[in-house]
Amino acid sequence: MLSALLVRSVVPKTRTQCFAAQRACVQTRGYKASRMMRSEDEGEGEDGGDDTDSGLDIDMREPGEKRKTRKATKAYIQKREKKRAALLMKKAGLPIDLPPHASAKDLARLLGVKTVELIKILIGLGIAPRSSEELLLPEVVDLLCSEFHRVPNRGIVDMDLYPRPPPGDNDVFPPRPPVVTILGHVNHGKTTLLDALRAGNKSIADTESGGITQHMGAFSVLTKSGEKLTVLDTPGHAAFEAMRERGAKLADIAILVVDGTRGVQPQTITSYRYLRSAGIPIVVAVTKADRKGFKFKQTKTELTQLGLNLEEGNTPAIAISAVSKEGIPELIDAILLEAGLMDIKADKEGRAEVVVLETRIDKARGLVSSGVVKCGTFKKNSLFVVAKAIGKVRRIFNPEGKLVDCAYPGDPIEFTGYDSKDKLPNPGDVLIVVETERIAKDTAAFRERKEQELERGRTQIEDQEAKLEEKEKENLDKLFALENGLDADQYVKLKREEREALKPREVPIILKADVSGSIEAIGQQIKLLPRDQLNVKIVQKGIGPISDADVRIAMATENKCMILGFHVPVSESAKGLANQHDITIETFDIIYGLLDYITGFCASLLPPDLKYIDVASAEIKQVFEIKKGGSKTIIAGCLVKKGSLKRGADVQVRRGEDGEVVWTGKIRQLRFQKEVVKVMESGRECGVLFTNDFSGFEEGDLIVAVETQYVRQKFLTNEYERPKIHEWE
Numbered sequence: 001m002l003s004a005l006l007v008r009s010v011v012p013k014t015r016t017q018c019f020a021a022q023r024a025c026v027q028t029r030g031y032k033a034s035r036m037m038r039s040e041d042e043g044e045g046e047d048g049g050d051d052t053d054s055g056l057d058i059d060m061r062e063p064g065e066k067r068k069t070r071k072a073t074k075a076y077i078q079k080r081e082k083k084r085a086a087l088l089m090k091k092a093g094l095p096i097d098l099p100p101h102a103s104a105k106d107l108a109r110l111l112g113v114k115t116v117e118l119i120k121i122l123i124g125l126g127i128a129p130r131s132s133e134e135l136l137l138p139e140v141v142d143l144l145c146s147e148f149h150r151v152p153n154r155g156i157v158d159m160d161l162y163p164r165p166p167p168g169d170n171d172v173f174p175p176r177p178p179v180v181t182i183l184g185h186v187n188h189g190k191t192t193l194l195d196a197l198r199a200g201n202k203s204i205a206d207t208e209s210g211g212i213t214q215h216m217g218a219f220s221v222l223t224k225s226g227e228k229l230t231v232l233d234t235p236g237h238a239a240f241e242a243m244r245e246r247g248a249k250l251a252d253i254a255i256l257v258v259d260g261t262r263g264v265q266p267q268t269i270t271s272y273r274y275l276r277s278a279g280i281p282i283v284v285a286v287t288k289a290d291r292k293g294f295k296f297k298q299t300k301t302e303l304t305q306l307g308l309n310l311e312e313g314n315t316p317a318i319a320i321s322a323v324s325k326e327g328i329p330e331l332i333d334a335i336l337l338e339a340g341l342m343d344i345k346a347d348k349e350g351r352a353e354v355v356v357l358e359t360r361i362d363k364a365r366g367l368v369s370s371g372v373v374k375c376g377t378f379k380k381n382s383l384f385v386v387a388k389a390i391g392k393v394r395r396i397f398n399p400e401g402k403l404v405d406c407a408y409p410g411d412p413i414e415f416t417g418y419d420s421k422d423k424l425p426n427p428g429d430v431l432i433v434v435e436t437e438r439i440a441k442d443t444a445a446f447r448e449r450k451e452q453e454l455e456r457g458r459t460q461i462e463d464q465e466a467k468l469e470e471k472e473k474e475n476l477d478k479l480f481a482l483e484n485g486l487d488a489d490q491y492v493k494l495k496r497e498e499r500e501a502l503k504p505r506e507v508p509i510i511l512k513a514d515v516s517g518s519i520e521a522i523g524q525q526i527k528l529l530p531r532d533q534l535n536v537k538i539v540q541k542g543i544g545p546i547s548d549a550d551v552r553i554a555m556a557t558e559n560k561c562m563i564l565g566f567h568v569p570v571s572e573s574a575k576g577l578a579n580q581h582d583i584t585i586e587t588f589d590i591i592y593g594l595l596d597y598i599t600g601f602c603a604s605l606l607p608p609d610l611k612y613i614d615v616a617s618a619e620i621k622q623v624f625e626i627k628k629g630g631s632k633t634i635i636a637g638c639l640v641k642k643g644s645l646k647r648g649a650d651v652q653v654r655r656g657e658d659g660e661v662v663w664t665g666k667i668r669q670l671r672f673q674k675e676v677v678k679v680m681e682s683g684r685e686c687g688v689l690f691t692n693d694f695s696g697f698e699e700g701d702l703i704v705a706v707e708t709q710y711v712r713q714k715f716l717t718n719e720y721e722r723p724k725i726h727e728w729e
Contacts, residue, residue, distance in 0.1 A: 184257030218412030346409035352376030508561035616643030
């Protein structure tokens with residue numbers, strides 16, 4: 001009601017005046033004020049107040065008083081613009097908080113100006129945005145802020161914690177055990193070599209499904225001379241590429257394992273590239289020296305061609321057998337020699353840092369992370385932050401599973417103490433010990449907020465690009481419709497619906513695994529799957545057993561998603577709930593079994609391909625023309641060359657050496673001499689008439705009878721690296 005009344009120059013200042021003005025309005029004009037625009041917080045009391053506009057639109061004219069003239073309205077607008085300009089000048093020089101990505105509309109709201117003003121400035125600068133919601137480059141945003149004398153501020157104070165930089169002088173620090181990583185192709189003997197180095201301990205290979213390494217581990221090795229080594233074992237499969245790269249970055253020395261009976265393989269090449277990029281010394285272990293067909297010289301030649309300098313002795317190559325222990329002492333001596341030349345040391349004092357390798361849920365210990373101490377002394381009861389997770393160290397375990405009170409640089413450990421299971425670190429994240437819980441919480445909150453802002457900016461950019469692309473397509477459709485005399489609106493709507501129908505269908509899955517490294521490896525392989533027809537999307541992922549909560553999340557999705565588990569059990573209650581609501585749960589022990597299941601399931605969702613199979617063929621030798629009763633009939637005189645030609649069969653008429661299909665249809669009639677027959681066998685001549693009176697055939701054309709079959713489409717991409725079936729066996 002009040003919006004229909006004119007605003008007078010007299011504006012109520014206080015709450016009492018507001019109420020009095022409303023009562024006067026009701027008494028004099030008969031209007032009722034629908035709401036009071038001035039809030040209690042804005043009031044200054046009855047004794048005073050500033051001259052700010054309260055925003056209350058009330059007609060304060062006396063009865064019979066005329067409305068404002070156009071001249072008065074123009075003066076009011078000028079006064080308002082002058083007031084706004086003064087407000088902008090008042091804010092000049094002040095910082096303005098900006099999001100990571102901003103459009104002209106967003107920036108206008110933050111600056112307190114009209115969007116059209118910013119658009120005019122942009123056009124004057126030679127920048128023509130396609131819409132007010134198009135995201136602007138940071139440099140353009142800074143330029144617009146400077147036009148209004150505002151200082152851009154793209155974020156809050158950096159509250160993150162970062163790992164300590166490398167020390168300038170290592171001589172003052174005590175020595176630490178060298179970290180050695182073992183890399184190589186699948187089934188080349190990496191884990192067996194580690195078992196040989198850890199003589200007397202439980203076999204690692206026996207704990208892995210199928211005898212293949214699918215996890216990253218850190219172990220301690222004590223040599224006969226009393227030297228201590230920290231050894232990282234990495235998987236050799238292509239799916240665990242990130243683990244191999246991480247192992248190369250963490251290590252001081254690398255053992256490149258090559259099977260002497262098979263030579264250099266694809267993952268050998270990949271591993272060498274990571275080691276060369278990391279710039280760490282390499283010791284080559286040519287394994288399986290005890291087997292027939294062992295080719296040490298040939299393997300060395302292949303490694304030399306790869307780029308390793310074996311001839312001059314810069315990179316030692318040792319023939320070993322992890323079974324007979326042949327060459328193992330020489331391998332250890334080569335590692336210790338490299339470590340002695342490097343003079344590996346670390347600071348035991350100051351803030352402790354731990355590189356997290358993997359995180360898992362243990363039945364007895366709860367949430368457990370494995371890692372290697374980078375620097376400092378990692379002590380029990382220390383407060384820590386890693387990624388977005390915080391906690392207090394409750395227990396520390398050495399590689400043998402024994403409790404210890406502290407760990408020093410280079411030591412492989414496992415620890416517990418996370419505050420929550422919801423926010424877990426990724427493999428490779430650095431844990432940092434902090435002094436207070438407040439620092440840990442502030443750092444984790446800052447990292448989470450920073451990640452959310454980046455994700456929001458990425459989503460905005462993707463949405464904007466999609467909208468602009470759709471708008472361009474609609475403009476082209478409209479132009480096409482106008483040029484061809486069609487209804488533009490209906491044509492644009494029809495094409496939009498066609499594009500919606502062709503969008504790839506989403507295949508949601510819930511992924512559970514035993515450790516965070518497996519989640520990472522599976523997720524990377526899923527990203528390599530083609531997305532033109534189906535989009536496999538992980539809607540939920542985590543470590544630990546498959547529970548009722550996972551099934552309920554699957555039930556809540558639009559298309560009931562399947563739950564896939566890797567090395568994890570399924571609770572009995574989850575099984576019952578899944579069966580009740582028709583939710584698919586599948587578990588796997590080998591990663592390629594899981595990936596094959598995903599690709600097979602996706603292939604079953606695709607429409608089958610139509611495939612033509614040739615069953616018979618006949619060559620057209622002569623074209624006959626028969627006239628009867630004023631009409632003429634064109635007949636193909638043929639020689640059946642293969643199979644049996646049948647009446648009513650689906651046929652293709654093919655022409656030329658390349659077999660170009662000139663017509664597709666059916667055989668209407670078969671004639672042998674003057675008789676009409678149903679079948680003509682191979683080697684016999686006959687006349688053929690086609691449906692729809694087709695007569696566009698020529699001498700030399702081939703009539704091919706075909707059968708149609710529906711074949712399941714394949715759902716694979718060239719980027720998806722798949723080894724030979726059971727390569728590890």
